[in-house]
Amino acid sequence: MRKRDEQTKGGRQRRVFTPIRVTQGIFAVLFAAMIVYLCLYAYNNRQTMMSNSYNSRQKILLEQNARGSIFARDGEVLAETVTDENGQETRNYPYANTFAHVVGYASKGKSGIEAQENYWLIRSDIALSEKARLADAGAKKNPGNSVTTTLCVPLQEVACKALAAYRGAIIVTDVKTGEILAMVSKPDYDPNEIDRIWDSLLNSSKEDARLLNRVSQGLYPPGSTFKIVTALEYIRENPTDFRNYHFNCSGSYRRGEEVIHCFHGESHGSLDFYKAFQKSCNSAFADIGMTLDRERFAATLKELGLGKEVPVDFVCNASRSDITASSPDDAVMQTAIGQGATAVTPLELNMITQAVANGGVMLTPYLIKSVDSADGKNLYKEAPAKEIARVMSEDEAAILTEMMTLVVNGGTAKRLQEAGYQAAGKTGSAEYDSQQKTESHAWFTGFAPAEDPQIAVTVIVEQAGGGGEYAVPMAKRIFDAWLDGGVPGS
Ligand SMILES: [Zn+2]
Numbered sequence: 098m099r100k101r102d103e104q105t106k107g108g109r110q111r112r113v114f115t116p117i118r119v120t121q122g123i124f125a126v127l128f129a130a131m132i133v134y135l136c137l138y139a140y141n142n143r144q145t146m147m148s149n150s151y152n153s154r155q156k157i158l159l160e161q162n163a164r165g166s167i168f169a170r171d172g173e174v175l176a177e178t179v180t181d182e183n184g185q186e187t188r189n190y191p192y193a194n195t196f197a198h199v200v201g202y203a204s205k206g207k208s209g210i211e212a213q214e215n216y217w218l219i220r221s222d223i224a225l226s227e228k229a230r231l232a233d234a235g236a237k238k239n240p241g242n243s244v245t246t247t248l249c250v251p252l253q254e255v256a257c258k259a260l261a262a263y264r265g266a267i268i269v270t271d272v273k274t275g276e277i278l279a280m281v282s283k284p285d286y287d288p289n290e291i292d293r294i295w296d297s298l299l300n301s302s303k304e305d306a307r308l309l310n311r312v313s314q315g316l317y318p319p320g321s322t323f324k325i326v327t328a329l330e331y332i333r334e335n336p337t338d339f340r341n342y343h344f345n346c347s348g349s350y351r352r353g354e355e356v357i358h359c360f361h362g363e364s365h366g367s368l369d370f371y372k373a374f375q376k377s378c379n380s381a382f383a384d385i386g387m388t389l390d391r392e393r394f395a396a397t398l399k400e401l402g403l404g405k406e407v408p409v410d411f412v413c414n415a416s417r418s419d420i421t422a423s424s425p426d427d428a429v430m431q432t433a434i435g436q437g438a439t440a441v442t443p444l445e446l447n448m449i450t451q452a453v454a455n456g457g458v459m460l461t462p463y464l465i466k467s468v469d470s471a472d473g474k475n476l477y478k479e480a481p482a483k484e485i486a487r488v489m490s491e492d493e494a495a496i497l498t499e500m501m502t503l504v505v506n507g508g509t510a511k512r513l514q515e516a517g518y519q520a521a522g523k524t525g526s527a528e529y530d531s532q533q534k535t536e537s538h539a540w541f542t543g544f545a546p547a548e549d550p551q552i553a554v555t556v557i558v559e560q561a562g563g564g565g566e567y568a569v570p571m572a573k574r575i576f577d578a579w580l581d582g583g584v585p586g587s
Contacts, residue, residue, distance in 0.1 A: 165241030320527025323435025386433025524564030
C-alpha cells in the first residue's frame with residue numbers, strides 16, 4: 098500500500114510536474130522566438146525606427162552629431178548644416194527652390210531625401226580616433242554622414258527653368274542605370290524658409306498643393322502618351338499582322354452610346370498602324386482597343402506596373418487602371434487612349450519609356466549613389482542598375498522606338514525634329530474636368546538618341562493644352578542640355 102501510495106504520489110507528482118515543465122518549455126521557446134523576432138524586426142526596420150519622431154535615440158544622436166550633407170552627383174552641396182559661433186545650427190539649401198521636393202526639408206517633419214536618408218544623416222561613422230581629435234580641438238559635435246545623390250545640378254536647373262511658372266512635373270532618368278538625374282515639381286517653395294512659410298504651404302489650394310512631389314505622387318490621366326502601351330499590346334497580340342492595320346478617320350469613333358473624338362476634332366483620313374500612332378489618332382486607337390483581348394491587356398498593364406507598388410525608397414503613389422477580363426467596351430476604348438479610370442504618375446510613365454529605350458528591361462529608379470562618413474569611409478553603395486523585370490521583348494521595344502521616332506519626324510512632336518540628335522517620344526493632351534469645363538494637361542515622354550538611348554525625359558504641364566506645343570519644347574531644352582550643351586557627366 099505504501100509503495101502504491103508512493104507510486105500514486107509519484108505518479109501524481111509526475112502528472113503535476115510534467116505539464117509545468119512543458120508549459121515552462123513552451124514559454125521559454127515563445128519568449129526566445131519573440132526576442133529573435135523583435136531583434137530581426139528592429140534590424141530590418143532600423144531606418145524607419147530611427148527616423149520615427151517618437152524615437153528618443155534620434156534626439157540623442159542629434160545632440161552628438163551635426164546632420165550630414167546631401168550632395169549632387171558631382172559633389173555640389175544640395176543641403177548642409179551650418180553652425181554659427183553660438184553653436185546655433187541652420188540647415189542651408191544653396192539652390193533654394195530648385196531641389197525643393199526631391200531634397201526636401203528637415204524641420205517641421207521631414208520630406209524628400211532628408212526623410213529617406215535620415216537614418217544615415219544623423220549618425221556619424223567617423224573613426225573613434227577622429228572623434229577624439231575633434232573633441233580635443235574643441236568641437237562640440239561630430240560631423241554626420243553624407244549622402245551623394247544621382248542628381249545633376251545643370252540638368253535640374255534647366256528643367257526647373259523650362260517648367261517656369263507652370264504647375265507640373267519633369268523627371269529625367271539615365272536609361273541604362275535607372276539613376277534619376279532631375280526631378281522637378283511645381284509650384285515649389287524655398288526649403289530655407291520652411292519654418293516661416295509652413296502655414297501658407299499647408300493652406301495652399303488643392304490645385305497648388307505645393308508640398309506634393311508631383312513626379313511620384315501626382316496621379317494624372319496619361320492621355321495619348323498611353324498609346325505606347327496600347328500599341329505594345331496590339332503588337333503583342335498581332336505580331337505579324339499589326340503592319341496590315343488600316344483605319345479611315347473621320348474625326349470620331351462611335352460604339353453604342355460611346356463616342357471618342359480626335360484632338361481638336363481633326364480628321365486624320367486613311368491611316369496604317371504607324372501613321373495612327375504618329376498623328377495620335379484617338380479614333381484609330383479606340384478601334385484598336387476594341388480588338389484587344391481584355392484579359393491579356395489587363396495582364397500587360399499589370400506587368401508594366403499599373404496597380405502595383407513602385408519599388409523605390411521615396412514616397413510614391415501606385416498608378417492604376419480599371420481594365421479586367423470583363424471590362425465594358427467604353428472602359429476599354431477610354432483606356433486605349435489614356436483616359437477613363439487610367440491614372441499614372443510621371444515617374445511610372447518615365448519607367449515605361451525607360452524600358453522601351455533600354456530594349457525592354459525596366460530598371461528601378463533611384464536617387465542615392467552612396468553614403469560616406471565625413472572621414473571618407475564608404476558606408477553604402479547603390480548597385481549601378483537594378484532590374485525590375487523584362488516588360489517587353491527586344492523586338493517589341495525596337496518597334497515602339499521606330500514608332501516613337503516617327504512621332505518626332507513629322508508627327509505631333511515635330512518641334513524636336515530640328516535637333517542635333519534623333520529623339521523618340523510620344524505627346525499627350527490629357528483631358529480632365531475642371532469646374533464644369535474640360536481642360537487638358539500637356540504631356541511628353543521620350544528618350545534620345547533613338548539609336549543609342551542615354552536619357553528618358555517625361556514632362557507634364559498642368560492645364561496647358563496640347564503636348565506638342567507646351568511639353569515638347571521643354572523636353573527639347575533638357576535633351577539639348579544633355580546631348581549638345583556639354584552638361585558635365587553627360
Ligand atoms: Zn483621327
